[in-house]
Amino acid sequence: MAMNYNAKDEVDGGPPCPPGGTAKTRRPDNTAFKQQRLPAWQPILTAGTVLPTFFIIGLIFIPIGIGIFVTSNNIREIEGNVFMYYGLSNFYQNHRRYVKSRDDGQLNGDPSALLNPSKECEPYRRNEDKPIAPCGAIANSMFNDTLELFQVGNASDLMPITLKKKGIAWWTDKNVKFRNPPGTDPLEERFKGTTKPVNWVKPVYMLDSDEDNNGFINEDFIVWMRTAALPTFRKLYRLIERKNDLHPTLPAGRYYLNITYNYPVHSFDGRKRMILSTISWMGGKNPFLGIAYITIGSISFLLGVVLLVINHKYRNSSNTADITI
Numbered sequence: 657m658a659m660n661y662n663a664k665d666e667v668d669g670g671p672p673c674p675p676g677g678t679a680k681t682r683r684p685d686n687t688a689f690k691q692q693r694l695p696a697w698q699p700i701l702t703a704g705t706v707l708p709t710f711f712i713i714g715l716i717f718i719p720i721g722i723g724i725f726v727t728s729n730n731i732r733e734i735e736g737n738v739f740m741y742y743g744l745s746n747f748y749q750n751h752r753r754y755v756k757s758r759d760d761g762q763l764n765g766d767p768s769a770l771l772n773p774s775k776e777c778e779p780y781r782r783n784e785d786k787p788i789a790p791c792g793a794i795a796n797s798m799f800n801d802t803l804e805l806f807q808v809g810n811a812s813d814l815m816p817i818t819l820k821k822k823g824i825a826w827w828t829d830k831n832v833k834f835r836n837p838p839g840t841d842p843l844e845e846r847f848k849g850t851t852k853p854v855n856w857v858k859p860v861y862m863l864d865s866d867e868d869n870n871g872f873i874n875e876d877f878i879v880w881m882r883t884a885a886l887p888t889f890r891k892l893y894r895l896i897e898r899k900n901d902l903h904p905t906l907p908a909g910r911y912y913l914n915i916t917y918n919y920p921v922h923s924f925d926g927r928k929r930m931i932l933s934t935i936s937w938m939g940g941k942n943p944f945l946g947i948a949y950i951t952i953g954s955i956s957f958l959l960g961v962v963l964l965v966i967n968h969k970y971r972n973s974s975n976t977a978d979i980t981i
Contacts, residue, residue, distance in 0.1 A: 714957025721949025738896040741931040749883040757793035765835030789850035802916035819894035825878040836871040
């Protein structure tokens with residue numbers, strides 16, 4: 657049976673009510689929250705409140721920035737443990753598809769994910785009809801140059817510097833996020849049925865002869881899997897431990913760095929570098945934080961001065977106008 661439409665039959669803009677039906681309404685409940693009657697506070701910005709804020713921010717941030725910047729620049733390689741980093745430029749580890757190209761379940765040792773990796777790993781999910789372990793673009797592009805440091809003796813003899821390869825990864829990554837497949841069999845058997853990433857020379861279970869630093873818990877691999885936020889970055893490669901307090905970690909003299917070149921960078925117009933650094937209370941040498949504090953503090957202080965001048969000028973003009981009238 658057809659019904660004639662009449663706007664008067666609608667309740668609060670809703671659909672027409674059928675004869676004998678209950679009226680429907682879109683009106684919110686009569687509560688303080690839904691009727692927007694909650695108490696609110698809105699600051700009133702005046703010169704007396706805004707100008708001191710800018711000056712306070714400037715007076716606080718500028719000294720902090722100078723302190724951080726000076727501390728960062730005072731970090732040297734002559735005392736304390738020395739940290740060896742490798743650096744890459746123009747490598748965008750923060751690309752969305754690159755960051756997602758991994759399987760955290762597989763990296764945590766899940767047997768089902770080991771043989772059936774996530775589709776996020778495409779196109780590095782399977783190779784030669786076998787699942788790739790570890791899968792994904794991050795693992796496939798792992799840095800694999802070898803760095804060796806020698807001290808040059810008086811007779812041009814090369815004395816190798818001991819480079820510690822364990823202790824470079826975060827504790828939570830090493831002990832929580834990354835796990836080898838469970839079992840008591842040799843690691844090669846636990847990875848049976850998988851294949852190495854396309855760009856790798858050897859499979860994951862042959863990364864190190866030390867069982868505690870092999871497979872998914874290899875610390876070089878773990879460090880690489882923690883992606884960088886910027887295209888120019890550094891990652892910890894080795895530790896040079898201080899033997900005693902009587903001798904510096906790296907005495908003054910000549911050193912020889914031997915690099916086994918395995919990692920090409922020409923395809924993305926990148927550059928590689930090696931950095932030796934100590935750390936302070938704020939970490940390694942990184943002047944960015946100090947510069948950021950100084951910049952923000954200077955801008956705030958400058959804005960405070962400009963607004964103070966503007967306020968003083970217009971206040972005088974207003975007072976003059978009142979007197980004239």
